[in-house]
Amino acid sequence: MESVGTLPQVRHDPVSDSRFLRACRRESVDATPIWLMRQAGRYMPEYRALRERYGILDLIKPPELACEVTLQPINAFDLDAAIIFADILPPLEGMGLSLEFVRGEGPLIHNPVRTTADIEQLRTPSPEEALPFTLEAIRLTRAELEPRGIPLIGFSGAPFTLACYAVEGGASRHQATVKRLMMSEPAGWDMLMTKLSTVAGNYLLAQARAGAHALQLFDSWCGELSPADYANYVLPYTRRTIEIAKAGGVPIILFGVGAGGLLERMATAGPDVIGVDWRITLEDAASIIGAPTPLQGNLDPAVLLSDLASVRRRSEQIIAEGRSLPGHIFNLGHGIYPETPLENVEALVQTDKEARPVLAS
Ligand code: CP3
Secondary structure, rough: OOOOOOOOOOOOOOOOOOHHHHHHHHHOOOOOEEEEOOOOOOOOHHHHHHHHHOOOOHHOOOOOHHHHHHHHHHHHHHOOEEOOOOOOOOOHHHOOEEEEEEEOOOOOOOOOOHHHHHHHHOOOHHHHHHHHHHHHHHHHHHHHHHHHHHOOEEEOHHHHHHHHHHHHHHHOOHHHHHHHHHHHOOHHHHHHHHHHHHHHHHHHHHHHHHHHOOOEEEEEEEOHHHHHHHHHHHHHHHHHHHHHHHHOOOOEEEEEEEHHHHHHHOOOOOOOEEEEOOOOHHHHHHHOOOOOOEEEEEOOOOHHHHHHHHHHHHHHHHHHHHHOOOOEEEOOOOOOOOOOOOOHHHHHHHHHHOOOOOOOO
């Protein structure tokens, strides 16, 4: 037995002390942490080689393959966080929807939700039952990353974005069908969004318990909503998702696309970090949010299609802007494009690393 009075052992935990997690907690960092949305993907030859042999869901479901793909960008670039290779849509399969990724066309739901009767049929299975493969992939990948001191991000679609795919049945320009349901069927909408927030919240929590060091909630379509509709029909369910996930004890990032007009409301959902795209400056986003919340973003992914000098200049501008904020995690404002040249990604990551040190705040 340890004797009383022994000094507590100070354990150095490189992952907990990583730039990414320090920035999430608003602690000072030696360089701005950087990771890229969709960093595992078609711009990488290693990924394309696997995709010649496997469909997207066939890459996501076997934990060993999901782990391998997650590590591809980590092995290629000096990134500060990994994001588990998965997708926002598989949780809909467990709810009873039939999902297919059609080559070259994106996702397709064969039996979209259109009526209150459809919504009543939706199941809310536990993530352990419906998504054991991603939880296992997280366990495997965390074990690979831990010795390298790199944190692993888990994620889920936010309830509204999941509702968009569940109701529209696939890509949709204006989200008109889901908006019609939202505006005209309040009881059905509440049931749908309650079920989706249960599934998303429990999924995030399970990912934290499987070893994810941080969680990101993707609300890719919330920017289509008016602020009042967002506040009435979406925010309560995003907040509920975050409340469930908070029990996991890891930082939660809430990311919206085109959501500059919603930021003040998004902040009240309780995230630790807010992700923004390039349609708003980091400074404007910070002043709208008011409370000292770290921001993630916000390079236009199209910049990575341009020349090296532009990549360096534009990323330096964002890093400089981020230094005046309570915390900044460099990222793109949305997923990286498949046409992105590798040397531009390399230049971006190098620019970030050379721009140190960041002054302690
Ligand atoms: O590296 C990472 O960021 C982790 C993996 C990841 C994927 N999807 C893999 C994927 C993440 C975080 C996602 C999130 C996701 N999926 C979102 C939210 C972010 C966003 O982009 O707004 C959404 C809306 C989806 C749904 C989805 N998945 C669509 C619309 C498509 C088809 C369009 C496309 O980009 O091809 C996917 C397929 C998908 N998910 C790919 C990847 C790497 C491309 C599939 C391929 O290899 O062909």
